[in-house]
Amino acid sequence: MPERGEARPRVVVVTGASSGIGRAIALECARLGDTVVLNSRDAAALDLLAGELRAAGGRPVLSAGDVTREEDRRRLVETALADAGGIDVLVNNAGRGYYAPLREVKLAELESLFALNVFAPLRLTQLALPALERSRGVVVMMSSVAGVVSSPKLGAYAASKFALEALAVALRAEVASSGIGVVVVRPGPVETSFRANAVTAEGIQAGVRPAFAPVQSPERIAHLTLEAIARRRPVVETSGFVRLSSFASRVLPPVFRAAVRRMARSSRA
Numbered sequence: 001m002p003e004r005g006e007a008r009p010r011v012v013v014v015t016g017a018s019s020g021i022g023r024a025i026a027l028e029c030a031r032l033g034d035t036v037v038l039n040s041r042d043a044a045a046l047d048l049l050a051g052e053l054r055a056a057g058g059r060p061v062l063s064a065g066d067v068t069r070e071e072d073r074r075r076l077v078e079t080a081l082a083d084a085g086g087i088d089v090l091v092n093n094a095g096r097g098y099y100a101p102l103r104e105v106k107l108a109e110l111e112s113l114f115a116l117n118v119f120a121p122l123r124l125t126q127l128a129l130p131a132l133e134r135s136r137g138v139v140v141m142m143s144s145v146a147g148v149v150s151s152p153k154l155g156a157y158a159a160s161k162f163a164l165e166a167l168a169v170a171l172r173a174e175v176a177s178s179g180i181g182v183v184v185v186r187p188g189p190v191e192t193s194f195r196a197n198a199v200t201a202e203g204i205q206a207g208v209r210p211a212f213a214p215v216q217s218p219e220r221i222a223h224l225t226l227e228a229i230a231r232r233r234p235v236v237e238t239s240g241f242v243r244l245s246s247f248a249s250r251v252l253p254p255v256f257r258a259a260v261r262r263m264a265r266s267s268r269a
Contacts, residue, residue: 009059011084011135013037013076015067015124016094018045021142021190024222025091030058032226037061037080037087039094059084067094067120068112077127087131089229091140092121098157105156117160122167129175136179138229141168145188145242149249172234181232185225188242189215213241 012029016022018040026036030053038046038053043064050060063079065072080087095117098109125139132139146154147161165184172182221238228236237243 010034010088011037011080011086012089012091013039013080013087013128014091014093015039015076015120018042018049021187021218021221021225022091022093023049024218025093025225026053026058026060027056028219028222028226030054030056030060033057035059035061035084037063037076037084039063039065039067039076041066067124068115070123073120073124073127077124077131080128081131086135087128088135088137089140090125090128090132090137091142091225092124093140093142094120095142095160098160099153100156101153102155110156110159113156113160114163117157118163118167121164125171129180132180133175133178138181138183138232139168139171139175140183140185140225140229141165142225143168143184143186145186145237145245147184147186148246181229183225183228183233184235185221185228185238186235186242186246187216187221187238188245189213190221191215191217214239 009032010029012026012034014022014026014029014036017026017036017038019042022040026038026049029036036053036058038049038060040046041064043062046062046064050062053060061079061083063076065075067073067076077087096113098105098113100106121141128139131137141164143164144157144161146158147165150158150162168182168184175182216239224236224238227233237246
């Protein structure tokens with residue numbers, strides 16, 4: 001478990017905290033004694049999680065709401081400031097998948113995807129920046145291997161994560177003089193309900209992955225995320241599969257393109 005270097009508990013804001021990676025991050029922060037501001041649309045799930053955080057030694061603060069809504073975003077940041085006293089870490093974790101061939105991508109669904117995966121973390125970060133400047137805190141962008149590579153039927157989802165990565169690169173440079181860190185986390189397949197909750201085109205199976213891509217636990221991703229926060233690492237790629245995919249796309253593009261073509265052929269009905 002990452003060791004705490006600060007003299008006081010942190011205030012950590014986690015979006016999408018009711019399940020999966022967000023839940024695991026919240027629990028690990030609680031074990032470190034942090035105040036964790038929990039956000040999700042599922043208020044009942046947050047109530048249950050809050051009890052687990054208290055038992056683990058953390059102090060939960062609840063702010064149920066939809067981060068695609070401006071009033072809910074503002075309330076989340078205001079709750080962190082009023083009830084927790086500030087913001088030391090903002091974990092932009094809420095997101096959704098989308099599986100469809102590009103010819104079948106619906107623009108309304110793509111707009112909804114970007115509203116959650118791109119616009120919400122950008123706007124939350126904007127709202128939290130004054131508090132993060134005071135604390136010299138950290139912004140976490142939960143990206144994906146799809147933030148650096150794209151593949152058949154994942155083009156729309158990858159586009160949203162590519163956009164998030166671009167925002168993180170610019171933000172890191174812009175806030176460096178304020179002492180704010182920006183951490184990008186790139187998981188591969190994770191054992192969560194992400195695929196079950198993804199938007200899919202009719203007849204498309206979500207979540208088909210290469211056989212050599214290991215499925216990691218949310219707890220492993222949480223541990224690596226908190227370790228990266230503590231060390232202020234700009235990027236953490238959570239597995240050898242992610243590192244290999246990223247390397248191949250950047251350094252061996254012909255090989256990567258051939259692999260993607262094979263994936264497209266094998267995925268055809």
